[in-house]
Amino acid sequence: MEGVGTLALAALVWVGVHVGIAGTAVRRAAVARLGENGFRIGFSVLSVAAIFFLVRSYGASGTTVLWTAPEWLRWLLALVMLAAFVLFAASVSAPNPTMAGGERALGGEARGVQRITRHPMLWSFALWAAVHMLGNGDTASLLFFGAFGVTALAGMPSIDAKVAAREPEAWSRFAARTSILPFGAIAAGRNRLDLAELGWKPWAIGLALWAVLLAFHRTLFGVPAVLPG
Incomplete structure (x- = not known):
């Protein structure tokens, strides 16, 4: 090809x-x-x-089409994209030690989206990549979106190691209360879920972005987000 x-x-x-x-x-x-x-x-x-x-x-x-996603799967993937948009919005709404400018958050309690995962932005990219790989089902999409997925997932432990080397004591305390895997620290009893701490902005921004992309995906990218063309 x-x-x-x-x-x-x-x-x-x-x-x-x-x-x-x-x-x-x-x-x-x-x-x-x-x-x-x-x-x-x-x-x-x-x-x-x-x-x-x-x-x-x-x-x-x-490209070569390897599979065609059924309509129910496309709607499920659309809901996963909503979660990705909320995670992305939450990642830019508050300082995070794993992002540039977020070093001060190391000294405080892991709050908000940090309770869920310490890498909300990278998880939003990883989910975006996975959604498009599964939804498109063709070889070109596997290569294109897969490249972003690999870098997002590989970036999480890489960033952790870099911050740990820079602030070992503070990082040790922060890492003990958080996790890379979403909800991992909560499931292990090292933190608790408190959605109210996220505030209204991540939900509102995430929902607005999701609705716009759902409505205008065909116009922007030439293919519909959910319904087959």
Whole structure:
């Protein structure tokens, strides 16, 4: 199939940039040579180039349909996307130690979405990727969305290790009250569920984004979100 090899290469480049550089000895060597700011600038440029290559390759790639999702599954996946949007909104609504600028949250109690998972944004990306892989069911989508899913899932322990190395004592206390796996700390009795702490903004923003994408998915991306064309 024309373009599939290029798409596979683009997916490998994207994963390699984020899994093979971020949080590895390669990153430490680059920071030692370029400085933290220099590395961030270089990594940002490399990431933009990688995602441009990936998106362009996906648009030009041929594909093979492996399965067709039934309507009930498409509606179920749409509900999973609602959860992904709420997680994303919650991740940007309050400081989080696993995100840039969230270091102060290490010293306090794990609250809000942190009770559910310490990586709400990455889980929102992972769910988004999984929904589109299952819903589309074709080879190009498996490569494209799978690349994002791999980097989101691999990024969680990588970020944990980086923050733990920077603030070992504070991180140890925070990690004891939280989990990577959603609801893991709650199920283990190390935390409790308190949806009221999330506030109304994540629910409202998540629901609004979900409704807009559900209504305009065909207009924006050429395919309907739920109902077959």
